[in-house]
Amino acid sequence: MKSNWVRWYMMAIIGFSIGLLGYLLYTFIDTLAHMRYTAIRSALDLRARSSAGAIVLSVLLTVIITSCLVLASSSAVVYVAPEAAASGVPEVMAYLNGCLMRRVFNIRTLFVKFTSCVLAVASGLPVGPEGPMIHLGAILGAGISQGESTTIGCAFPIFPSLRNSKDKRDFITAGVAAGVAVAFGTPIGGLLFAFEEIASFWQRSLGWQIFFSCMCATFALNMFQSAEYAVDNGHFGLFAKSGVIFQVSETGIANHALALLPAVLIGLECGLASVWFCRISQWMAGIRKRYVSPRGKLAVMLEPVVLGAAFVALMVFLPVMWECKPVPHLDVSGKGRNETFTNLELYICDPSGDEGAADTYNEMASLALNTGEDTVKQLLNRNANQVFGYFSMVVFLGVYFVGAACANGMAISSGLFVPMLVIGSLIGRITGLVILDVFMGREGQFAPDSPWAWVNPGVFALIGAGAFMGGVTRLTIALVVIIMEMSSEVHFVLPIMTAIMTAKWLADNLEHHSIYEKALVNRKIPFLSGEGMAHSMKLLETVTVSRVMRPNVQVVRVQERISGLRQLLKRTSHNGFPVVSQPEAGGPAVYVGFITRDHLQVVLRSAFYKLSSFDSSLKAMGEGGGLQAPKLVLDLEITFEELSARYVSERARSLLKMHDEIAMSEPVGGGGGYEGSYEGVSFEGRGSGDHQNFENVMINLRPFVNTSAVAIQSSFSVARMYVLFRSLGLRHLTIVGEGNHVVGIVTRKDLMEDRLEEALRAHRQDIFV
Amino acid sequence: MKSNWVRWYMMAIIGFSIGLLGYLLYTFIDTLAHMRYTAIRSALDLRARSSAGAIVLSVLLTVIITSCLVLASSSAVVYVAPEAAASGVPEVMAYLNGCLMRRVFNIRTLFVKFTSCVLAVASGLPVGPEGPMIHLGAILGAGISQGESTTIGCAFPIFPSLRNSKDKRDFITAGVAAGVAVAFGTPIGGLLFAFEEIASFWQRSLGWQIFFSCMCATFALNMFQSAEYAVDNGHFGLFAKSGVIFQVSETGIANHALALLPAVLIGLECGLASVWFCRISQWMAGIRKRYVSPRGKLAVMLEPVVLGAAFVALMVFLPVMWECKPVPHLDVSGKGRNETFTNLELYICDPSGDEGAADTYNEMASLALNTGEDTVKQLLNRNANQVFGYFSMVVFLGVYFVGAACANGMAISSGLFVPMLVIGSLIGRITGLVILDVFMGREGQFAPDSPWAWVNPGVFALIGAGAFMGGVTRLTIALVVIIMEMSSEVHFVLPIMTAIMTAKWLADNLEHHSIYEKALVNRKIPFLSGEGMAHSMKLLETVTVSRVMRPNVQVVRVQERISGLRQLLKRTSHNGFPVVSQPEAGGPAVYVGFITRDHLQVVLRSAFYKLSSFDSSLKAMGEGGGLQAPKLVLDLEITFEELSARYVSERARSLLKMHDEIAMSEPVGGGGGYEGSYEGVSFEGRGSGDHQNFENVMINLRPFVNTSAVAIQSSFSVARMYVLFRSLGLRHLTIVGEGNHVVGIVTRKDLMEDRLEEALRAHRQDIFV
Known part of the structure; x- marks a missing residue:
């Protein structure tokens, strides 16, 4: 408790x-x-x-x-x-x-x-x-x-x-x-x-x-923002500025069944765009790998500088091509409030000198010179449909799309979400403007009380933002909730869901992996997607694990000589070892449990520590020689359950307290990396002569063995084993034969797609040939 | 695909x-x-x-x-x-x-x-x-x-x-x-x-x-509601009426850090109230069990009639005690709209005859005579704080609270959510009114633009509704999202979460189980809560499964005589059996996999069918006698993978197509109930004489065995096994010994709290005695 x-x-x-x-x-x-x-x-x-x-x-x-x-x-x-x-x-x-x-x-x-x-x-x-x-x-x-x-x-x-x-x-x-x-x-x-x-x-x-x-x-975030707001306005603690980021209108527009049709359309557009976004990004990564990385760190460092400078120069220069337009002062909310745009950009237009006259603004500069979040807010705005025309939005979309795709993967710390929102909102708003123009003609706008009020580019921009994110990240439920919470648009959850679903469906069919999974695949990280193999899972039901497991496992006996353990840690880089013991009735050794590399290292160190103090006390007593008996079994007073169960970890720590010179690695393992992330501890370095005496001492590992490690038989189906790996978050799984002797081991790497497809192919050949 | x-x-x-x-x-x-x-x-x-x-x-x-x-x-x-x-x-x-x-x-x-x-x-x-x-x-x-x-x-x-x-x-x-x-x-x-x-x-x-x-x-729901709305107003497809059920105000009130304090208070109140709600409900269930059920079905049927009549009589009669009040016509929204209450109840008050004069209403009748959902809507209303006074709300709360608690568990089909919302909103609104009165004095109200606008009984009613539901159902994330979606109040998600969290925390500490879990415990249904044992899970890490497993398992050999299988199905009611086989090297039989009762039945039936046709064709050829060889092993041409893998289920069905007289039970098992939901098939009924010849025939079960059934060693920890049951949704788990021979079985019933606590007690005694 x-x-x-x-x-x-x-x-x-x-x-x-x-x-x-x-x-x-x-x-x-x-x-x-x-x-x-x-x-x-x-x-x-x-x-x-x-x-x-x-x-x-x-x-x-x-x-x-x-x-x-x-x-x-x-x-x-x-x-x-x-x-x-x-x-x-x-x-x-x-x-x-x-x-x-x-x-x-x-x-x-x-x-x-x-x-x-x-x-x-x-x-x-x-x-x-x-x-x-x-x-x-x-x-x-x-x-x-x-x-x-x-x-x-x-x-x-x-x-x-x-x-x-x-x-x-x-x-x-x-x-x-x-x-x-x-x-x-x-x-x-x-x-x-x-x-x-x-x-x-x-x-x-x-x-x-x-x-x-x-x-x-x-x-906490709201409080700090509230404090900042309070400096100017008072009312510390009022969450006025914070909370819903992209709520652009307080007027709830009633949803309409027909809104699902443009939602599907936007979903398809965004799905397609997201696939091309990933492809450009991948293509850029290829170029980077071939031409930039080989030229050393300086080139890697300078690449974002060059690209960034080019991009911002374009952003500042492009608006020159647009005329100045008067700022729309539309009171479409019907509430008597004048909800105009606050972030429309003058660029080189003239500000209205006198009160009452309309200011002018530059369309492109309003999109390009603001921060990403302000651009999104302007695109989501529902009160003035014509504030951005086709030309400015399409050109900006083109430049920004390529720029964001290239920026992904550069040697800077940066995220994709704002670019995704910007691109998605642009696609959605352009589509919405087309629909509005088709139904209402140029400059038209449905009044907020009309049953057609939902035909609003601002609404479609929100749908597009969700859909593009869905296509790129392949997030599902979390994304719908994030969009809903960000925009406070509970009314429009159905079209948003529809668009995200459509975009993800199209993207899934065109590209197997999301942009994140692709990054992991490129780096050969054994990520079990749970989606990736879904299509062949049914087939894998009939394939047994013996097809994917690695035979010739390195096992550890329950009682093992110190020299053997040291050799093992030096020779292999495995992250853990199945533990076997000789059954009393005789016969081959049977599976008992699993021990991780980390645990083995801790055990070895504490054994050395214990033996050293024992040895030196013996020497001090003048009995010389130390421990020679080759069959002596060393028992350390700590069990695996004590190592792992949190409520005794204090005791475990004190028991395992080690010599000052030996830095203590994380005592309770599982952590230590996917495989072989630790080097074998070099005992040689610190006076191996002292320890030669102990080489033949046997350690009783039984207390340290994780006896709650699942092992499965080789007749198990691969599909079911995949579920085990995902459900239990496993990193490795011991495979035993009929008589419970270890016959193989499966790690996450063996469950990567290419390995599984290979196993499936081999299985098919055996059946049909 | x-x-x-x-x-x-x-x-x-x-x-x-x-x-x-x-x-x-x-x-x-x-x-x-x-x-x-x-x-x-x-x-x-x-x-x-x-x-x-x-x-x-x-x-x-x-x-x-x-x-x-x-x-x-x-x-x-x-x-x-x-x-x-x-x-x-x-x-x-x-x-x-x-x-x-x-x-x-x-x-x-x-x-x-x-x-x-x-x-x-x-x-x-x-x-x-x-x-x-x-x-x-x-x-x-x-x-x-x-x-x-x-x-x-x-x-x-x-x-x-x-x-x-x-x-x-x-x-x-x-x-x-x-x-x-x-x-x-x-x-x-x-x-x-x-x-x-x-x-x-x-x-x-x-x-x-x-x-x-x-x-x-x-x-679909929105479309049908829209169609109904369109009959009167046109605009089929417009989701105006539907969507957000309890959105009572379009005016977003800014949240405030201080709102968390009353949220905690309401959480505590609702947590306490929810515990008493469950207790009254349980107490009523006890009375029902003792006094009503023994008197037969008629009594069970009449009980809700009597209680219901008494409750509604009270609901209609109670409003007599309240005076008529003029309907508040407050324009607090500042939007020029006149957002009055539409469901305020006249009862026996006089309607205003002439235009312009205020109508009167009866406070209690407005709460008691409306449907539950309308009552909730009125309680959530933010525009007129004084529309319900303390007296009416407290009396109504008392009567409704007891009524709803008693109604739970009656022999009618009815749910608890509306009562929970009503009770929670009442508690929240009363608390909110108290807070408002303390800070503003009687009749006071903060303007919606004020930073104190959140001190509004309608806001607190929403918080209370969530908190009471949290206390009774112990739902967490789903509940917060449901409240948020129902009310469209993304702004107030923090206080709502706080109140639900507080209520659940208090309720968890006072009563172990939610009202639903209690219903399941009363009916001895083996529900693994994942929460219930959380406090002793750490302790169970050191207990091995040998303490909870049932020894003396009924196992099936891979090759089994038909008579033996029939006896087994008749004698036991287990839902499945571990399958063992004799290893080639000799020694005791080892675990191979698992076979469910359903599968065994299907196998037996198809074996009979096959043997019958074989037998009669032999007879027709005049060879008489049929199959006498006791060691004949019958092989059916279907494997477990084919039974289970969906993509071959058509083939499996055709292979298993049986005699018309034998109705086919669901072929692919796992379903068949927790344990023993099927009776042993009575083969005797239909001419056992015909089949006596087959009694000694052996069936090779190997193709039907689920070889992907996990078995664990008896040294496994109970805590880890509990995780396995929950993660993999298991119903039973075979326990094997060191040499992979079956030593026990664990079912969900063995993981119920009392069993686990017993095991823990026994384990402690062994350690300390």
């Missing part, structure tokens, strides 16, 4: 920290972006002398500012922490799925990610901060709960009882969820994101704790 | 059917309730002659109408289908958890449930239609997907490839989700409800299909 309270406290701490971090991230980005905008603005204001000169000056200024920001951003990533590159969402997804990569969750990645993300997003590149925010949440969840950092070599355990790999995993999950919650202001969406990505069994109590963490994170 | 399309079609069909059924259910209820109301209204309108007379007349009329309706409702349940009683939500939860009960999903239950629910809800009892709607959804999911009914003995398989127990389970899950979606108008909430209750591995593709089903159901 007590440990349960500790978990709730920790969830609250993680939530609040992530809320604070998110607030800092967004504030820094806003400040920097505002400074950048002010500089460009002041350059443009020099048009009094010469329009052309002002534009050239502002383009130059933009290029310089952006280059500096991007250079700082990419150099941090390239030279300090390459793991901080890109959004980090694929890494987080892989972790929730059961794969662990190195250095992804350490403190250096945290700092670099934060800095690089602030600089990159503020620079005006077509990137967003949401993806990095999710990754930052995961890092905070890991760091705070474990209270230690191996990178900077410090440890401040707040709650020592939570320092084990199972709890760490739970808190990272909570961190991911809270990261999403902060990134989009959607506590429920955050929880569902974590749930959709997590592979294994989801305990309801854990879900509730994670929900609490999301709530704390959202609350 | 093809079978996948079939699944999507089926999901759509199920969704639309449930939408239609929901529309019919609500329309019938509305019509009947309106007729009942009109009758009472007309009796009250006779007050011109005498007020007292009018009240007595209306009370009498109410009692008569209600008694007739409730009598019809309860007689259908008692005499036709007792399974249709109550809400059916516990049964559905148990099914999703992995337990199956008989006759819960058949067509008779469907009709009785529908009829009984319409009558009961329309009668004016404190019950709602949501629970039955969920159950109806599950029945439709089962019935439509399987296309057959054993009850009425017909079969119209639409898609034969979906007729197997795994798909049936998926479609029932979809039915549940769509039922929730229709009941509350919340497609996302429906999906999450199913997800929260489902125990085992949740495939993302299945989740997406279920989401589609929810969407279709909501769409």
Whole structure:
């Protein structure tokens, strides 16, 4: 019960920290972006002398500012922490799925990610901060709960009882969820994101704790934003500015059955666009791999600078081609309020000098010079359909689409969500404008009370934003909830769902993998998608695991000589070993359980420690020689259950307390990476002579064996085994024969698509030939 | 790929059917309730002659109408289908958890449930239609997907490839989700409800299909409602009336950090109230069991009639004690609209004859004479705080609380959700009124633009509704989403979450089980809550399964004599048997796999069929005698994989096609009930003489054995085994010893709390004594 309270406290701490971090991230980005905008603005204001000169000056200024920001951003990533590159969402997804990569969750990645993300997003590149925010949440969840950092070599355990790999995993999950919650202001969406990505069994109590963490994170973010708002307006604690990010209208428009038809259309468009987005991105990654990476770190660092400078120069220069238009002052809400646009951009148009006369604005500049989020807000606006014409939206879509696809995968910390929202809203709004023009003619608009009010480009922009995200990320339920929470549009949940479903369906049929899965496949990370093999799962029901398992397993006997264990750890890089024992009745050795590499290392170290002290005390007593008896069996007073069960971990720690010189690795394993992420411990280094005496001592491993490790028979079907891996979040599974002797082992790598398809092919050949 | 399309079609069909059924259910209820109301209204309108007379007349009329309706409702349940009683939500939860009960999903239950629910809800009892709607959804999911009914003995398989127990389970899950979606108008909430209750591995593709089903159901419901609306107003297809049920105000009130404090307070109140609600309900169930049930079906049938009549009489009579009040005409929205209450009840007050003068209304009658949903809407209203005073709300709360608690568990088909919403809103609104009075004084109200606008009894009523539901049902995420979707209040998600969390926390600490789990525990249904044992799970890590398993398992050898199998099926009622075989190397028999009772029966029947035809053809050839060789091993040409893998099920069916006289039970098992839901097939009945020859024939069972059934060693920990049961949705698990011989079996019943606690106690004694 007590440990349960500790978990709730920790969830609250993680939530609040992530809320604070998110607030800092967004504030820094806003400040920097505002400074950048002010500089460009002041350059443009020099048009009094010469329009052309002002534009050239502002383009130059933009290029310089952006280059500096991007250079700082990419150099941090390239030279300090390459793991901080890109959004980090694929890494987080892989972790929730059961794969662990190195250095992804350490403190250096945290700092670099934060800095690089602030600089990159503020620079005006077509990137967003949401993806990095999710990754930052995961890092905070890991760091705070474990209270230690191996990178900077410090440890401040707040709650020592939570320092084990199972709890760490739970808190990272909570961190991911809270990261999403902060990134989009959607506590429920955050929880569902974590749930959709997590592979294994989801305990309801854990879900509730994670929900609490999301709530704390959202609350903290709202509080800080409220405090900022209160500086100007008073009313600290009022969540006026915060909460729903993209709520553009308070007027609820009644939904209509016919809205599903354009939703399907937008879904198809966005599905197709998302596939091409991924393809351009992949193609760019290929170019990068072939031409940029081989030229060294400098080239990798400079690439985003060059591309970024080109992109922002285009963004500042393009608006020249558009005329100035008067700002629409439409009172379509029927409420007497004058809901005009606040972010329409003057560019080089003349401000109206006198009161009452309409200001003018530049269409393209209003799209291109704002931050991504403001652009989305303008696209979602429902009150003035003609504020953006076809020409400006199509040109902007083209440039932004290519720019965002190329920016994905550069050596900066940046996310895809804002670009996806921008592109999706553009596609949706263009489609909506076409539909409106067909039905109402140019300049037409349905009144908000009309049953046709839903034929509104702003509504379709929201549907498009969801659909494009659905096509790129292949998220499902979480995405619908995120869109709903972001826009507060419960009314339109049916068309939004329809569009997302259509886009995902089309994208699934055109491209097997989502953009995240593709990133993981490229890096050969054993991600079990649960979707990927769905089509051949029925066929795999008849294939037995003997076709995919690896025979000749390295097993460990229950009583093993120290020299043997040391050899084993040095010779192999496996992450764990099945343990066998000789049955009393005789016959071949049978399967008993599983022992991880980490546990074996801890056991070996404590054995050495114990033997050393024993040995030296014997020497001190003058009996010399030490332990020679080859058959002596060493028993350490700690069991596997004690190692793993959290409530005794204090005792376990004290029992396993080791010699100061030997740094203690994480004692309770499972963590230690997918396979072979640890080197064999080099005992030789520290006076092997001292230990030669012990080489023949046998250790009784039985207490350390995980006897609750499932083993299956070789007659099991592959399909069912896949379910076991996903349901239980396994990394490896021992295969036993009829008499319970170990005959093979299956790891996640053996369940990758190519391996499974090979097994299926072999199975078919055996049947038909 | 093809079978996948079939699944999507089926999901759509199920969704639309449930939408239609929901529309019919609500329309019938509305019509009947309106007729009942009109009758009472007309009796009250006779007050011109005498007020007292009018009240007595209306009370009498109410009692008569209600008694007739409730009598019809309860007689259908008692005499036709007792399974249709109550809400059916516990049964559905148990099914999703992995337990199956008989006759819960058949067509008779469907009709009785529908009829009984319409009558009961329309009668004016404190019950709602949501629970039955969920159950109806599950029945439709089962019935439509399987296309057959054993009850009425017909079969119209639409898609034969979906007729197997795994798909049936998926479609029932979809039915549940769509039922929730229709009941509350919340497609996302429906999906999450199913997800929260489902125990085992949740495939993302299945989740997406279920989401589609929810969407279709909501769409169908909206379309029918839109069609009804179009009859009066035109605009068929406009979802104006439908969608968000409880959206009482279009004005978004900004949330405030301080709102969390009253949310915690309301959470505590509602948590406490919910515990007492369950206790009263349990206490009433005890009385019912002791005094009503023993007196036979008639007493069971009449009990709801008597209680119902008393309740409605009180509801009609109570308003006499309240004065008439003028209807508030507040324009607090600041929008120039006059948002008054439409459902305020005149009772015996005078309507204002002339235009402009204020109408009067009766506070208590406005609460008591409306339907439950209208009462909730009035309580959630934000525009006139003083429309209900303390006295009316407290009295109504008291009467309704006791009434609803007693009504739960009566022999009528009725749900708890509307009562929970009413009670929760009352508690919230009363608390809100207190807070408002403390801060603003009597008659005060904060303007909607004020930063204190959230201090509004209508807002607190919504928070209370969620909190009380949280305390009673212990739902978590699904509930938050349902409340959010129902009310369209994305702004207030933080206080709603806080209140639900607080209420659930308090209720969990005071009462171990939710009201649904209690119903299941009372009926000894082996429901694995995943929450219940959470506190002792850590302790169970050190207990091995040998403490809970049942030794002396009935096993089946791979080659078994027909007589032995028949004896086994007759003697035991187990739902399946571990299969063992003699290893070639000698020694005791080893575990091979598992065979279910259903499969064994099918195998036996087809063996008989094959042998009969063989035998008679031999006889026809004049060779006499038939098969005498005792060692003859019969091989049937079908394997377990073929039985189970859907894509060959047609072939399996044709292979297993049996003698016309032998009705074919469901061939692919797993379904057949938790344990022993089938009787042993009585072969004796139909000319056992003919078959005596075959008694000694041996059948080779190997092809029918499920070799993908997990078996674990007896050294496994109980905690880990519990996870296996829940993750994989198991019903039984074979326990093997070191040499892979079967030593025991564990079923769900062995994992019930009392058994686990016993094991824990025994384990402790062994350690400390």
